[in-house]
Amino acid sequence: MARRSVAAKKTRSRPSVSALADGNARRGRRGTGSVRIFDVAKIAGVAPITVSRALNTPHLVSPETLRRVQQAIDRTGYVPNMLAGGLASSRSRLVAAIVPSITSPVFQETIGALADALGASGFQLMLGQSGYADSREDELLEAIVGRRPDGIVLTGLTRSPVGRQRLLAAGIPVVETWDLTPTPIDMLVGFSHEGTGAAVAEYLHGRGRRKLAVVTAGDERALRRARGMIDAATRLGIGNVLGGEIPMHVALPPGTAGKGRTGLLELLARHPDIDSIYCSSDMLALGVMTECRARGIAVPEQIAVVGYGDLEFAAHLLPSLTSVRVNASVIGQLAARCIIDRVEGREVRTPVTDVGFSIVTRDSA
Amino acid sequence: MARRSVAAKKTRSRPSVSALADGNARRGRRGTGSVRIFDVAKIAGVAPITVSRALNTPHLVSPETLRRVQQAIDRTGYVPNMLAGGLASSRSRLVAAIVPSITSPVFQETIGALADALGASGFQLMLGQSGYADSREDELLEAIVGRRPDGIVLTGLTRSPVGRQRLLAAGIPVVETWDLTPTPIDMLVGFSHEGTGAAVAEYLHGRGRRKLAVVTAGDERALRRARGMIDAATRLGIGNVLGGEIPMHVALPPGTAGKGRTGLLELLARHPDIDSIYCSSDMLALGVMTECRARGIAVPEQIAVVGYGDLEFAAHLLPSLTSVRVNASVIGQLAARCIIDRVEGREVRTPVTDVGFSIVTRDSA
DNA sequence: ATGAAAGCGCTAACAG
DNA sequence: CTGTTAGCGCTTTCAT
Numbered sequence: 001m002a003r004r005s006v007a008a009k010k011t012r013s014r015p016s017v018s019a020l021a022d023g024n025a026r027r028g029r030r031g032t033g034s035v036r037i038f039d040v041a042k043i044a045g046v047a048p049i050t051v052s053r054a055l056n057t058p059h060l061v062s063p064e065t066l067r068r069v070q071q072a073i074d075r076t077g078y079v080p081n082m083l084a085g086g087l088a089s090s091r092s093r094l095v096a097a098i099v100p101s102i103t104s105p106v107f108q109e110t111i112g113a114l115a116d117a118l119g120a121s122g123f124q125l126m127l128g129q130s131g132y133a134d135s136r137e138d139e140l141l142e143a144i145v146g147r148r149p150d151g152i153v154l155t156g157l158t159r160s161p162v163g164r165q166r167l168l169a170a171g172i173p174v175v176e177t178w179d180l181t182p183t184p185i186d187m188l189v190g191f192s193h194e195g196t197g198a199a200v201a202e203y204l205h206g207r208g209r210r211k212l213a214v215v216t217a218g219d220e221r222a223l224r225r226a227r228g229m230i231d232a233a234t235r236l237g238i239g240n241v242l243g244g245e246i247p248m249h250v251a252l253p254p255g256t257a258g259k260g261r262t263g264l265l266e267l268l269a270r271h272p273d274i275d276s277i278y279c280s281s282d283m284l285a286l287g288v289m290t291e292c293r294a295r296g297i298a299v300p301e302q303i304a305v306v307g308y309g310d311l312e313f314a315a316h317l318l319p320s321l322t323s324v325r326v327n328a329s330v331i332g333q334l335a336a337r338c339i340i341d342r343v344e345g346r347e348v349r350t351p352v353t354d355v356g357f358s359i360v361t362r363d364s365a
Numbered sequence: 366m367a368r369r370s371v372a373a374k375k376t377r378s379r380p381s382v383s384a385l386a387d388g389n390a391r392r393g394r395r396g397t398g399s400v401r402i403f404d405v406a407k408i409a410g411v412a413p414i415t416v417s418r419a420l421n422t423p424h425l426v427s428p429e430t431l432r433r434v435q436q437a438i439d440r441t442g443y444v445p446n447m448l449a450g451g452l453a454s455s456r457s458r459l460v461a462a463i464v465p466s467i468t469s470p471v472f473q474e475t476i477g478a479l480a481d482a483l484g485a486s487g488f489q490l491m492l493g494q495s496g497y498a499d500s501r502e503d504e505l506l507e508a509i510v511g512r513r514p515d516g517i518v519l520t521g522l523t524r525s526p527v528g529r530q531r532l533l534a535a536g537i538p539v540v541e542t543w544d545l546t547p548t549p550i551d552m553l554v555g556f557s558h559e560g561t562g563a564a565v566a567e568y569l570h571g572r573g574r575r576k577l578a579v580v581t582a583g584d585e586r587a588l589r590r591a592r593g594m595i596d597a598a599t600r601l602g603i604g605n606v607l608g609g610e611i612p613m614h615v616a617l618p619p620g621t622a623g624k625g626r627t628g629l630l631e632l633l634a635r636h637p638d639i640d641s642i643y644c645s646s647d648m649l650a651l652g653v654m655t656e657c658r659a660r661g662i663a664v665p666e667q668i669a670v671v672g673y674g675d676l677e678f679a680a681h682l683l684p685s686l687t688s689v690r691v692n693a694s695v696i697g698q699l700a701a702r703c704i705i706d707r708v709e710g711r712e713v714r715t716p717v718t719d720v721g722f723s724i725v726t727r728d729s730a
Numbered sequence: 731a732t733g734a735a736a737g738c739g740c741t742a743a744c745a746g
Numbered sequence: 747c748t749g750t751t752a753g754c755g756c757t758t759t760c761a762t
Contacts, residue, residue, distance in 0.1 A: 031455045031738050032513065034535070038739080047749050052741060062747060077534055082511040083457060084739035087448045087754045090396045094491075094512070102477045105470065112467045115494050119501075124508055126459075127492040129480050143489055146447040147459070148397065169442055170399065257681035283678065290681050313648065316622035316655050396754050403755080412733050417757060427731060449755035452738050 035078045044072035055080060086148065095339055096126040096144040097153040098137065100219065104254050106281065106309045106328065107155055110177065113332030114153060121340050123150065138163050145170045151339030153177060154185075156221055173342040175335040179221060180354055187342075188352045189334045193221050196324045196357050197228025200278045200306050201236060203359055209276040209304055210238045214248040215263035215288060216280035217255035225308065226250075229278050247271045255280055260287020261294075275303060276365065282307040282314050285321055289364065304365035319363030326357045400443045409437040420445060451513065460704055461491040461509045462518040463502065465584065469619050471646065471674045471693065472520055475542065478697030479518060486705050488515065503528050510535045516704030518542060519550075521586055538707040540700040544586060545719055552707075553717045554699045558586050561689045561722050562593025565643045565671050566601060568724055574641040574669055575603045579613040580628035580653060581645035582620035590673065591615075594643050612636045620645055625652020626659075641669040641730065647676045650686055654729065669730035684728035691722045 041048040046065060054061045054069040061069075072078075086092035095118050099107045115125045128144060130137040141163050144152065151173040167174050167185055174186040179193065204212055212233050216226040230246045233239060239246050249267050251259035260279060264287070267274060279285035285307030292299050299305055299319055307314055310325035334353055341348050406413040411430060419426045419434040426434075437443075451457035460483050464472045480490045493509060495502040506528050509517065516538040532539050532550055539551040544558065569577055577598050581591040595611045598604060604611050614632050616624040625644060629652070632639060644650035650672030657664050664670055664684055672679055675690035699718055706713045 031452075032536070036739060037741095048739090049741070049750085050748060053748085056741085060747070065747080077531070079507055079510050079531070079535070081452070081513060081739055083448050083452045083513055084754090085741070087396075087446070087452055087756085088739080088741040090754075092448060102467075102480060103473045108468045108473070112494065115467060115492070119493075119505075122508075124512070125492055127480070127490055128484075129477065140484075142444055143487075145444050147489070148446060148448055166442065166444070170444070171397065257678040261681055286678055287681050290683050293683050313622040313651055316626060316652050318655050318658050401755060402757095413755090414734085414757075415732060418732085421757085425731070430731080446755055449738090450757070452740085453755080453757040455738075 034081075035076045037078070037080065040069065040072045040076055040078045043075065044068045090148070091343070092148050092150055093123050094126055094147060094149045095123050095151040095153065095336075096128065096147070096149040097155070098128045098130050098140060098144070099155045100130055101254060102127065102129050105283070105311055107178075109328035110155070110332040110335075113329040114336050115332075117333045117336030118340075121336070123336075123340070138166075141166055145172065148172075150343045151175065153335050153339070173339050175338045177331050177335050179224075180352075184352060186351070187335075187338045187348060189331050189338065189355060190353075191326060191355050191357050192228075193224040194228030194231070196308065196326075197225040197230070197278070198232035199357070199359055200324065201229045201232035201238075204276045204278070204304060204306065204365065205233070205236045205238055207276075207304065207365065211271075211273055211275040212238060212246050213267050213271060213274040213277045214246060214280075215260060215267065215277055215284050216248065216250055217253040217259075217284065218250045219253040222253070222255070222280035223250075225280055226278070247274060251284070255284040257283050257287035257290065260284035260289075261291040262287075264288045264291040276306070277303060278306045278308075280308055282309045282311045282321060282323055285323070285364075286313070286317065289317060289319075289321070300363065300365050306359075306365045310360050314360070315362065317364070322362045322365040323360050324357055325360045327355055330355050399446075400441045402443070402445065405434065405437045405441055405443045408440065409433045455513070456708070457513050457515055458488050459491055459512060459514045460488050460516040460518065460701075461493065461512070461514040462520070463493045463495050463505060463509070464520045465495055466619060467492065467494050470648070470676055474693035475520070475697040475700075478694040479701050480697075482698045482701030483705075486701070488701075488705070503531075506531055510537065513537075515708045516540065518700050518704070538704050540703045542696050542700050544589075545717075549717060551716070552703045552713060554696050554703065554720060555718075556691060556720050556722050557593075558589040559593030559596070561673065561691075562590040562595070562643070563597035564722070564724055565689065566594045566597035566603075569641045569643070569669060569671065569730065570598070570601045570603055572641075572669065572730065576636075576638055576640040577603060577611050578632050578636060578639040578642045579611060579645075580625060580632065580642055580649050581613065581615055582618040582624075582649065583615045584618040587618070587620070587645035588615075590645055591643070612639060616649070620649040622648050622652035622655065625649035625654075626656040627652075629653045629656045639668065641671070643671045643673075645673055647672040647674045647679050647686060647688055650688070650729075651678070651682065654682060654684075654686070665728065665730050671724075671730045675725050679725070680727065682729070687727045687730040688725050689722055690725045692720055695720050 037048045037051050041051045051069050054066050058066055118125050128140045130140050138160055154176045156179050164185055176184055176188045178190045180190045214226045216222045233246050247267055249263040251263055277288055279288055285305050288305055289299055297303055307321045307323035310323040314321040314323045338348055402413045402416050406416045416434050419431050423431055483490050493505045495505055503525055510531060519541045521544050529550055541549055541553045543555045545555045579591045581587045598611050612632055614628040616628055642653055644653055650670050653670055654664055662668055672686050672688035675688040679686040679688045703713055
């Protein structure tokens with residue numbers, strides 16, 4: 001046992017020939033065959049740990065040593081193996097984010113801002129899409145936790161107890177985003193979806209609308225917005241002509257222009273008298289407005305339309321689209337900050353942040 | 366040296382007390398404190414390597430052993446550390462993709478399909494956004510190569526020789542996408558951007574249009590499409606009224622509806638007689654069409670509009686938008702297949718694939 | 731079908 | 747400021 005250990009040590013140190021060639025000369029396992037910190041160290045005439053310090057904590061290394069190490073790195077084209085570094089240091093400089101769908105334009109802004117903010121601090125973003133069903137989320141979570149990321153950003157709640165449990169057990173900083181909830185797993189940056197719905201109901205009510213309707217995608221958060229709208233409308237005593245329920249059309253997620261058109265048609269067939277429609281996304285609203293135009297329905301005179309997301313094009317429709325604006329970039333930035341603070345050992349002053357929202361008033365309502 | 370190595374081995378094996386408790390009882394470094402393969406092995410009454418086999422090559426393990434291992438895993442909530450696994454096996458089951466911008470809707474479909482296809486084979490997607498400048502691409506590339514992914518998917522060419530070099534040196538399978546080029550780094554799935562532009566010119570010419578114009582975003586690929594259009598138009602002998610150059614408006618990327626409106630205005634100011642416009646994205650086209658409507662310009666009677674990307678909403682504008690369709694999902698799927706084949710040691714039959722494109726004819730042109 | 735030993739490439743801990 | 751040593755948690759290699 002001891003004998004073989006000595007041999008092993010010998011192999012490791014390889015006090016052999018020219019730095020870059022000997023990697024191949026070796027007998028045993030040899031991973032990728034690429035340049036290692038060891039090769040750089042030999043060329044620079046220092047110990048491997050010094051190269052490591054030159055890279056990670058340059059202020060602890062003398063300028064002269066730094067220079068020689070840098071030179072050796074340039075000459076060899078050394079790229080540190082972060083798998084090895086992460087394993088040794090328990091810090092992967094990797095942050096994972098899970099979104100229901102990469103395709104959904106609403107999350108893009110958040111993800112983009114998150115990626116930028118993380119990148120600026122030397123963290124890489126790993127993205128997973130869970131689909132709108134919870135089923136895949138659990139296995140995705142396991143794959144992600146297995147990489148030991150320094151942080152995890154979730155879009156929307158993890159309803160699955162297994163998932164929550166795994167996350168908690170892993171001890172990785174978690175930021176939930178978009179949704180506000182009384183019982184966050186760890187940290188939270190979001191806003192009240194019910195609140196946006198309620199605000200829309202109040203806004204339309206204030207504009208004299210009394211026969212509200214909803215076209216929404218069937219995902220969790222969109223439904224919560226619709227629910228908020230309907231509850232508020234009910235409180236305000238407004239609904240369709242019968243004074244009953246608010247007419248609602250639910251489409252399969254994600255919301256698209258095509259589904260918006262279909263939604264309007266279906267709604268109109270059942271309730272020809274509606275005077276305003278709240279859409280759970282601007283894309284649905286685009287479809288609704290197109291269909292209105294196709295059928296000669298004046299917007300906003302006959303039907304007012306309100307969207308959600310305030311995507312760039314909302315301002316450039318005719319009439320321009322009134323929409324609920326959420327500062328999606330800020331969500332991404334704050335989520336990044338939460339995780340970076342946590343990783344760097346700082347106290348996170350605001351584990352729960354409500355970024356709020358606003359209604360951008362334009363011509364459609 | 367030998368003596369200490371023996372001591373080390375002793376510590377590693379820890380033939381001590383109850384499986385889950387002893388991790389904490391240990392003196393030295395102890396990474397994350399989470400459950401290790403070792404703990405699972407002890408509970409299952411097997412060697413760690415057997416647990417590893419049960420997980421990675423279950424067909425080499427007896428059913429009974431498999432069952433006991435599975436039970437131990439369930440009981441402990443063990444999640445394999447893929448950093449350690451990747452380091453030991455040189456296979457990270459991670460694929461990295463670089464896109465200019467996560468926000469750009471055109472790439473979403475490709476990225477989404479890529480993520481799905483990879484996920485189905487047990488690979489995780491790591492996403493980086495380079496911005497539309499090449500500058501960040503190099504440092505991003507280094508960060509990515511450092512993670513030793515099993516494959517890298519690039520959107521568009523890496524112009525930087527440093528980047529190409531690093532990629533080549535790393536020996537990681539690389540798939541370039543979207544662009545077709547005579548000198549791929551490794552593998553390639555794309556289509557001819559010049560070709561799409563030329564096809565649009567021919568299409569418009571065939572419809573009797575003679576005064577073509579272009580509104581384009583200023584990124585590499587969009588400019589190539591515009592160039593293809595202009596060259597073809599010139600060959601066909603069509604241009605603006607003077608028979609001279611094709612009027613072109615270049616906007617900062619990414620293309621948006623707002624920039625489309627501005628673009629139309631600017632073009633009209635210089636060339637009031639244009640009869641057709643090719644836009645480098647559907648979003649630009651949306652803006653152009655909105656501005657046409659605002660100024661009472663009939664589409665397609667006075668000005669025909671052609672977009673690019675065939676996003677879902679294109680079919681749901683009024684008039685519906687004629688657009689260049691690229692099968693973006695297929696690009697993602699094929700890119701995934703290329704990398705998976707390579708990783709699993711299969712021959713990649715088609716290192717270069719042209720997925721082609723088509724013009725979806727609708728009412729706007 | 732299972733196990734023991736060794737090592738993947740790096741950094742934490744502890745000197746000096 | 748620099749170096750030595752001992753692992754991080756897993757899988758490869760070689761035995762049995």
